[in-house]
Amino acid sequence: MLLELAGSGPKHEQLARALRKAIRDGVLDGAVPPSRRLAADLGCSRWVVTQAYAQLVAEGYLAGRTGSATRVRRVGDAVAAQEPAHPAPPRYDLAPGLPDLRNFPRRPWAEAVREALATTPHPDFGLPEPGGHPRLRRVLGDYLRGVRGAAPGTVVVCGGVTDGVTSVCRALVERGRTRLAVEDPGWTRLRRAAEGAGMTVDPVPVDDEGIDVGRIPAGVRAVLVTPAHQFPTGSVLSPRRRAELLAWARDVDGLILEDDYDAEFRYDRRPVGTVQGTDPGRVALFGSVSKTLSPALGLGWAVLPPRWTVHAHPPPVVDQLALAGFVESGGYDRHLRSARLRYRARRDRLVAALGPVRLSGVAAGLHLVLHLDQDAAAVVRRAKAAGVKVTDLDDYRTAPGEPALVLGYGNLADTGVEAAARLLRRAMTTV
Structure with a gap:
């Protein structure tokens, strides 16, 4: 094997470059020469060779094991071993x-982002406020009251429904409420998020009228529901069940976590208003743009009772202000x-x-x-x-x-x- 040490830097760096090139070009394969022999061939100290070998082992070009020769690691095999194979997407x-990712409103959203960048005061580019930017919190509060019939409450901007629900579940656990009733069937992701926050999940059956309130186990003081459009059955919480659910919350001093899932898309009539609008002191309302715009934006909100106000993980300020402008301009409704x-x-x-x-x-x-x-x-x-x-x-x-x-x-x-x-x-x- 012929190696040329050239370029700037110490000899061990020159040797590492030469070995790296030989491996990439396919000139060097299998076991590399013992350090003593290569040092004698190059007329350098053994330390130079061992340092170069150690560098290439760290970079993944060589594999060294005690008691056996140092060998070239085939780069393609190393990458394949480190990266899991990704199955081809379904046809x-x-x-x-x-939602329809092909129809994401690229141009209107880009205009909203440009407007936010051009008009945002310099102080807003500092550390984000824990509950979200005041402008977006105000815009969301007005929008939800006008469109979804929500009642005033503490609006918190978060990374999505899962983020908001997780934050509230942690607060519940901190106050000793460690059980959460959930719809069965229901969103697996939210159920796992609640468990990850330290809650024990109690499944409650769902029928054509929504969650069967009478089957919420005794001792449970929090329940997660999707009243506007239950996932995945598609049922809407009936007026009778709504009344039962609110009565249950009053009787046990409970908290209703309302995921306003798919409320924007109703085809046979106007969507029903939120449960939160009826009793804002006992209902936490959650929503996001994941089903209306894109989950990649990571933009969501929660409208919380004062006693259950928490701070989640607000998205980047520019994205928050872009959504505020998008809603205010009417672009979101269009x-x-x-x-x-x-x-x-x-x-x-x-x-x-x-x-x-x-x-x-x-x-x-x-x-x-x-x-x-x-x-x-x-x-x-x-x-x-x-x-x-x-x-x-x-x-x-x-x-x-x-x-x-x-x-x-x-x-x-x-x-x-x-x-x-x-x-x-x-x-x-x-x-």
């Missing part, structure tokens, strides 16, 4: 939880109006393409439930093999139940609706 993604029309048309096409099947939860949101007469897990596997990603309803249950699939159409391309439905029907008939 048709019907997983729930995403985007929602356009999105509702697009999602409703896409839902209608999907329902028609699925044919004579039993569906539920089609009146709102960005997903529907397809009820099956066969093994849902098997259908999921066959659909995946055909390039269609769907979700088993059991993924959101604490125990297996009636076979069904949750089909999200928010991020499904319009050009793929019929093809995705055709492949899914084929998977159902071959199971």
